[in-house]
Structure formats: C-alpha cells, structure tokens
Amino acid sequence: MSHILVTGGAGFIGANFVLNWLAQAGADSVVNVDKLTYAGNLKTLASLDGDARHIFSRSDICDRAALDSLLKQYRPRAVLHFAAESHVDRSIHGPADFIETNIVGTFTLLEAVRAYYADLGDAEKAAFRFLHVSTDEVFGSLGPTDPQFTEATAYAPNSPYSASKAASDHLVRAYHHTYGLPVLTTNCSNNYGPYHFPEKLIPLMITNALNGKPLPVYGDGLNVRDWLYVGDHCSAIREVLARGVPGETYNVGGWNEKTNLDVVHTLCDLLDELQPKAAGSYRDQIAFVKDRPGHDRRYAIDAGKLERELGWKPAETFETGLRKTVQWYLSHQSWVEDVISGDYRNWVAKQYAA
Known part of the structure; x- marks a missing residue:
C-alpha cells in the first residue's frame, strides 16, 4: 500500500485535506503527523476512526528522530507540509512559537526528507514530491489599485507570522536548488470553510453572533x-501534487476580494x-475595535498560472x-463548543478588549 505523509493534518486546512483525500476511491493511505496544539x-477526523488508511502520529515536526522513524517505516511517495502556526494576532503577542514551528520545524522536516530521499531508488526519486503549503501574506501589503500578487512578486512580509512563513518558503526553495529535492510550493489566500478554529474572522463572527x-x-x-473555500484549496493541492513542476510555486486564490466589513455584513445577512x-x-x-499593529491593508492573489498550466x-x-x-x-454547534476552551475564551477577551 502506498502512503503520503501529511504534517499538520489535524489543523483546519490539513484536516480538510486528509478528509478530502481519503474520500477518493483508491487514494494512498495518509500518515498524519500533528503535534495537537x-x-x-x-x-475533526472522527469519521476516519477505524479506517486503516489513516495512520495518526502525535509528533512534533521539530522532532527529527520521530520524523526519521515515520519516513523509514511508511516510505511515503510524497510529503505535504501543512503544519504551521498561522494566526497573525498570536504571532504579534508571542512570536517565539512561530519561529520554532514555521522555521525550525520546516528545516527539521526538510533535513529528514533530504536524508530519506537520498536513499530512494531512481524510480522512487523520480516519483517523489515535497509539497509546501504557504500563504499570500509573505508578499506584504497592496495598495487599492496595485496588481494582484503573482508568483514573481517580491517577498515583503510585515508580521512575525508572515516573516516566519517567508523564511520557510526560502528554505524549501534552497533545498531544491542546492540538494535537488523535488519541491512544490503553494501560496494561498485566506481560507474558510468547515472545521475552522474560531479565532479567525469568519468562524469567530459566526460563533459570536449566535x-x-x-x-x-x-x-x-x-x-x-x-x-478561498477550503475544499477548493484541497483540490488545487491535489492538482499541484499530481502535475506540478518541481521547483515551481503556484498561487492559489478564489478570485474573491472582499473587505472585512463586507464579509461580516454578508455573514450577518x-x-x-x-x-x-x-x-x-x-x-x-458589529463593534469596531482598535486596529491591530501593522495590519496589512490588502492581499489579492492572481491564480492565473494554476489555471493556465x-x-x-x-x-x-x-x-x-x-x-x-x-x-x-449551524449544524455542528457541538464541534464548536468542544473546541472553545477556557484558554481560547481568555485569548479572545485579551485580543479584542475594547
């Protein structure tokens, strides 16, 4: 049985991807590596209980020994790297976790994969891929009339989160050019959809409203x-994994530029x-609160390359x-209640204190 290894597969995008992947007939088994922060x-993955195609390992991507063991045991044909600290507001209050996970963790994973890849046979090497899931925030902020981000846009990260993701992108690029690792990078816009932790805009607004x-x-x-609807993001990642050119980056967007206020108004309606x-x-x-430090004004993705190629x-x-x-x-309020812990309530109170 063939396998893929997914990091961060119990988080929002990663879990949606795992569920989406295993819903396909004949899909590879998934080795799901998540620290469970x-x-x-x-x-979120309860529907996979008892499914032999889902192998879960509670491991930290900074744990090289754990990664080496998993790679040796399951010999995946691909590694998909979703694991990341991803909330800008949290990165402002506590950047250290973002440096550790997004930079050190990505480096540790790349080193483990580099060693694994070196021992593969020629046919296995030709088929292997390392897909790194990143963000549009690495490109910085756009003015109202600036053209959308393309794959050639210069990096200009403005938050500790986006800087840490930019660093991870550069590491992935370097491992392709220096070591020949067959990498693919995707830079996506804001995702939304089921199983989104209610600290981000859309699930927070729904939860607070109700x-x-x-x-x-x-x-x-x-x-x-x-x-970008998370299901669309999952389908894009499948396409990039299947047919993307090693060393290339692909922007993934929904062609849906909206102001935050437009989003909230639409949700309320x-x-x-x-x-x-x-x-x-x-x-x-609706209550307007003090803006967060360094709040980027506009992000916009040009996903034309992904469509053309x-x-x-x-x-x-x-x-x-x-x-x-x-x-x-509305139909999964029990899931929401389960994830809203006392720590989460304290975080929201601190972040949005008027």
Missing part, C-alpha cells in the same frame, strides 16, 4: 482579503436568513462557499 483537533456577543471588526473594516434572531439583525452586534480554478464562488460554511456551523 490548541488548533489541532482529532474530533452567542449574542459583539462582532469585533478591526479599524474601519476596509482591509481587503481574497477568500445569511444568519438573519438561516437562523433569525427574535428581534433585529445580527448586524446590530494545470487547468485548476475554484468551484465555489464566495457566496456559495460562505453559505455552505454558515450551514455547516
């Missing part, structure tokens, strides 16, 4: 992001339709994807 949640809490919007609410309040609108709960484009519009997302949260 606050944002890793095995309950609990009658304020909907905190930074600054004037006019910061722009491109929004969907909730008004799908689960109306006894009186008034969920828009009444690999034929991929998103299946969901922002409207269809967001409706699916809201409906999922």
Whole structure:
C-alpha cells in the first residue's frame, strides 16, 4: 500500500485535506503527523476512526528522530507540509512559537526528507514530491489599485507570522536548488470553510453572533482579503501534487476580494436568513475595535498560472462557499463548543478588549 505523509493534518486546512483525500476511491493511505496544539483537533477526523488508511502520529515536526522513524517505516511517495502556526494576532503577542514551528520545524522536516530521499531508488526519486503549503501574506501589503500578487512578486512580509512563513518558503526553495529535492510550493489566500478554529474572522463572527456577543471588526473594516473555500484549496493541492513542476510555486486564490466589513455584513445577512434572531439583525452586534499593529491593508492573489498550466480554478464562488460554511456551523454547534476552551475564551477577551 502506498502512503503520503501529511504534517499538520489535524489543523483546519490539513484536516480538510486528509478528509478530502481519503474520500477518493483508491487514494494512498495518509500518515498524519500533528503535534495537537490548541488548533489541532482529532474530533475533526472522527469519521476516519477505524479506517486503516489513516495512520495518526502525535509528533512534533521539530522532532527529527520521530520524523526519521515515520519516513523509514511508511516510505511515503510524497510529503505535504501543512503544519504551521498561522494566526497573525498570536504571532504579534508571542512570536517565539512561530519561529520554532514555521522555521525550525520546516528545516527539521526538510533535513529528514533530504536524508530519506537520498536513499530512494531512481524510480522512487523520480516519483517523489515535497509539497509546501504557504500563504499570500509573505508578499506584504497592496495598495487599492496595485496588481494582484503573482508568483514573481517580491517577498515583503510585515508580521512575525508572515516573516516566519517567508523564511520557510526560502528554505524549501534552497533545498531544491542546492540538494535537488523535488519541491512544490503553494501560496494561498485566506481560507474558510468547515472545521475552522474560531479565532479567525469568519468562524469567530459566526460563533459570536449566535452567542449574542459583539462582532469585533478591526479599524474601519476596509482591509481587503481574497477568500478561498477550503475544499477548493484541497483540490488545487491535489492538482499541484499530481502535475506540478518541481521547483515551481503556484498561487492559489478564489478570485474573491472582499473587505472585512463586507464579509461580516454578508455573514450577518445569511444568519438573519438561516437562523433569525427574535428581534433585529445580527448586524446590530458589529463593534469596531482598535486596529491591530501593522495590519496589512490588502492581499489579492492572481491564480492565473494554476489555471493556465494545470487547468485548476475554484468551484465555489464566495457566496456559495460562505453559505455552505454558515450551514455547516449551524449544524455542528457541538464541534464548536468542544473546541472553545477556557484558554481560547481568555485569548479572545485579551485580543479584542475594547
């Protein structure tokens, strides 16, 4: 039986990918490596309990011995690297974890994979891929009329999070050019969808709205992001893994530039339709709060290369994807309650204190 190894497969995007991958007939088994930090949640993967194709290892990507052992035992044909600390706000308050996981962890993983790759036979080497999942935030901030980020855009990270991801991207590139490791890098825009930990904008707004809490919007609410439904991101990664050119990077976006305030308004309107309040609108709960330090004004992805070269484009519009997302949260409130721990409530209170 062939395997792929996925890091961070209990987090939001990683878990969606694992579920998506194993839903395919004849899919490789998944060796799922996750440290299970606050944002890793095995309950997301509960539907795979008893499925022999899902092999879970609670391991840290900074643990070289654990990585060596897993690679030796399962001999994966590919490694997909999702594991990362990813919340900008947390990186501002505590950057050390981001340096450790995103830079040291990626380096440790690359070293383990480099040693593993060196011992493969010629045919196995030709088929092997290391796919690194990154972010559009490495490119910095755009002005209102600036062209979208392309794969050739210069890096200009502005937060400890984006700087740590930029460093990891550079390491991956270097291991291709120096050691010949067959790497692929994807830089995606803001993901949303099922199983999203409720510290990020969309799940936070849904959770607070349903609990009658304020909907905190930074600054004037006019910061722009491109929004990508997580299921579309998973399909893009499958295409890049299958047909991407080693050494190349591919931007993955949804062609959905929206201001934060537009997103919140659309969410409120969907909730008004799908689960109306006894009186008034969920828009009444919107509360503008002090902007976060160094808040990038606009991100926008040009995903044209991925469409031209690999034929991929998103299946969901922002409207269809967001409706699916809201409906999922409304029907999975028990999942939300399970992940909102006391530590999480303390974090939100600290971050959005007026």
